[in-house]
Amino acid sequence: MRKNKKENEELTSGPGWAAYQEAPADLDEEDFDNTPDHHVIRHTFRDRLRINYKENMRALAFRFLIKRHRKVFFDLGPGNFGWFTEHQRFQPRAKYLLKNHWTQIQLGIYVIEYTIIDSVAYSHYSLNYGISYHLYMETQLSKQSEMNLEILVDLFKETEEFLHDSIVNGSAPYFPNFRIK
Numbered sequence: 089m090r091k092n093k094k095e096n097e098e099l100t101s102g103p104g105w106a107a108y109q110e111a112p113a114d115l116d117e118e119d120f121d122n123t124p125d126h127h128v129i130r131h132t133f134r135d136r137l138r139i140n141y142k143e144n145m146r147a148l149a150f151r152f153l154i155k156r157h158r159k160v161f162f163d164l165g166p167g168n169f170g171w172f173t174e175h176q177r178f179q180p181r182a183k184y185l186l187k188n189h190w191t192q193i194q195l196g197i198y199v200i201e202y203t204i205i206d207s208v209a210y211s212h213y214s215l216n217y218g219i220s221y222h223l224y225m226e227t228q229l230s231k232q233s234e235m236n237l238e239i240l241v242d243l244f245k246e247t248e249e250f251l252h253d254s255i256v257n258g259s260a261p262y263f264p265n266f267r268i269k
Contacts, residue, residue, distance in 0.1 A: 150260040153215070157197045157255070174241055182240035185209070186233070192218075195248055196255045202243070204229065209240060211247040213261075222262050224250065 131139065181202075185191050189204040199214045201221060207229045212221035224247050229236045254261040 146260060150215075151258055153197055154255060154258050174245065178241040178244045179237060181244060182237045185240055186236060195251055198251050198255075200247060200251070202240075209243055211243055213247070213251055224261075 181191060181193075185202050185204060190202070192199060192201045194200075195213075197215060199218050201212045201214070201218075203210050203212070208226055209229055210226045211224045213224055214221045225243060227239055227243055229239060251261060
């Protein structure tokens with residue numbers, strides 16, 4: 089095989105498509121020399137066994153919690169998140185939340201807390217009766233009260249639908265803390 093003797097384009101700013109873009113006039117190359125290389129964290133066989141063991145224990149504990157809950161509530165069904173639920177349950181709750189900036193409800197095994205802080209609505213859920221919460225969703229509120237009601241109704245609907253599906257499917261809705269490094 090013969091090599092192509094044409095001149096190749098000169099790389100200017102690193103690998104990939106960005107390499108062929110022009111460098112800015114105020115580029116200081118010394119800043120880029122100290123950046124760490126992209127590397128993948130490699131786990132040993134023992135670490136992978138430990139991670140899999142913890143993941144299986146988390147899934148087993150969640151399934152056990154669901155099993156205890158289903159002894160009391162036999163039929164969970166597909167969930168009721170239609171028009172009637174939005175207007176009869178979620179809208180009064182949204183009005184209450186706009187007035188008091190905090191509300192808490194029980195949904196199966198979950199305790200859900202909705203708060204409004206600085207015109208941002210948050211939904212948190214807890215599996216251990218409120219000892220620790222996981223942030224599920226946040227949304228920016230507007231200045232119009234009608235729009236805020238719709239935004240909060242959507243927040244309630246999405247949060248409760250997600251948590252209801254996790255109960256029906258029997259899968260934990262979060263990753264354990266040891267996976268986040």
